[in-house]
Amino acid sequence: MSKTAARSAIRGRFLDIENTVAQACEIHDQARYVEDGLLICLNGKIEWFGTWQDGQAHLPPDVQVQHYPDQLIIPGFIDTHIHYPQTEMIGAYGEQLLEWLDTYTFPTELQFSDPAYAEKIAEFFVQELLKNGTTTALVFCTVHPQSVDALFQAAQKRQMRLIAGKVMMDRHAPENLCDTAESAYADSKQLIEKWHGKGRNLYAVTPRFAPTSTPEQLARAGQLKAEYPDVYVHTHLSENKNEIAWAKALFPEQKGYLDVYHHYGLTGSRSVFAHCVHLEDDEWQCMHDTDSAIAFCPTSNLFLGSGLFPLKKTWEAQVKVGLGTDIGAGTSFSQLQTIQEAYKVQQLQGDKLSAFEALYHTTLGGAKALDLADQLGNFNIGKEADFIVLDLQPTALQALRQSRAKGIEDAVFALMMMGDDRNVQAAYVYGECAYQRSKA
Structure with missing residues (x-):
């Protein structure tokens, strides 16, 4: 019998966004709050979801119910952009993007040539995701194939749905961190065959960014996308x-930065572009036309001084977007802390970010950005049972603020503005408890 060949049942307060939406104003109508609900899982999928009163008729007599009467249960957070090899260099001082790569990132990533080291960091990374309530992530590895193996092995042990890939980088980086157009193609192809669609693992063709790949390598990346x-x-x-000026100088024959990727066949419904802080109008149109997605990474954008992402524009242009922590330029694994910074970024532009819109971007909207909304992101029957249990008052200050909450939306907004990993009481992956916060 496999690990998940059994039913489990969770009772408590549930909140999700029931359907994907086209405008932020529609999210409130799709917010589904069940004050006393029941979730029944079978073989890692949601078998039944609704009120406790209705659900008892669907509950087999031999299934023990795990009850969380005082907590809030939401779908697991989805992180649409993060670098696992940069875990140990989080919070590195004083540089903007290009200098930061040379000073901190590249020296750190060199260590992943050692499979034992990659395995140690992968284990830490996956556990840190769960501790922060993240159950699915789109992850950068390093140029080394063994970095991908280590991460997928760590995810597979926990039945997590991770998407990851080997970095492709054949110029403008240290020599011993560079591959070639041919080796990147061959290594990536082998990794796709080994890992893509095995269990819950999915593969991402991963050129670091256009300036660190030759035209020949980007063509090979596009070939991989066409073949798979x-x-x-x-x-x-x-x-x-x-970075934008550099990319334009390196590829003068293309109309702009995004057009470099588009030219090589790298846009599309499963293409995720991190940051997109400074897109031009025709690039917004290309993102929409190709069904490509953006990972909005506010803690990183603020930490590196990159700029303020125009989240409102994603609704206007109808471009898919999810939230990313972007460890290690990002400063926290917590999607709650990422939401805090996303809210401030919008405030600085005269816009708002509601609690339910933030919930959407970190759950169902993130799943849509990853082309997984049919499998993840809410409690709809048939979806994969990834969800988290949140303690709304793990500190005295949060308890005081929650005592004044005016309904569920206000309670969730306070959680998002004040929360961190201490709020995550448990994380369930594929219907099973994968993380439980210690009571100590």
Whole structure:
């Protein structure tokens, strides 16, 4: 019998966004709050969801119910952009993007040539995701194939749905961190065959960003995408103004930065571009036309001084977007802390970010950005049972604020503005408890 060949049942307060939406104003109508609900899981999927009163008729007599009467249960957070090899260099001082890569990132990533080291950091990374309530992530590895193996092995042990890939980088980086167009293609192809669609693992073709790949390598990346249409593409775009100028100078034959990726066949419904802080109008149109997605990474954008992402524009242009922590330029694994900074970024632009819109971007909207909304993101029957249990008052200050909450939306907004990993009491992956906060 496999690990998940059994039913489990969870009772408590549930909140999710029931359907994907086209405008932020529609989210409130899709917010589904069940004060006393029941979730029944079978073989890792949601078998039944509704009120406790209705659900008892669907509950087999031999299934023990795990009851969380005082907590809030929501779908697991989805992180649409994060670098696991940068875990140990989080919070590195004083540089903007290009200098930061040379000073901190590249020296750290060199260590992942050692499989034992990669395995140690992968284990830490996956546990840290769960501790913060993140159950699915789109992840950068390093140029080393063994970095991908280590991460997928760590995810597979926990039955987590992770998307990851080997970095492709054949110029403008230290020599012993560079591959070639041919080796990147061959290594990536082998990794796709080994991992993509095995268990819950999915593969992403991962050129670091256009300036660190030759035209020949980007063509090979596009070839991989054409040969394996259901794999992902994961890269960076328009994060920093100097980076944009550099990309344009390196590819003068293209109309702009995004057009470099588009030219090589790297846009599409499973293509996720991190940052996109400084997109031009025709690039917004291309993102929409190709059904490509953006990972909004506010803690990183603020930490590196990259700029303020125009989240409102994603609704206007009808471009998919999810939230990303972007460890290690990002400063926290917590999507709650990421939401806090996203809210401030919008405030600085004269816009708002409601509690339910933030919930959408970190759950169902993130699943849509990853082309997984049919499998993840809410409690609809048939979806994969990834969810988290949140303690709304783990500190005296949060308890005081929650005592004044005016309904569920206000309670969730307070949680998002004050919360962190201490709020995550448990994380369930594929219907089973994968993380439980210690009571100590």
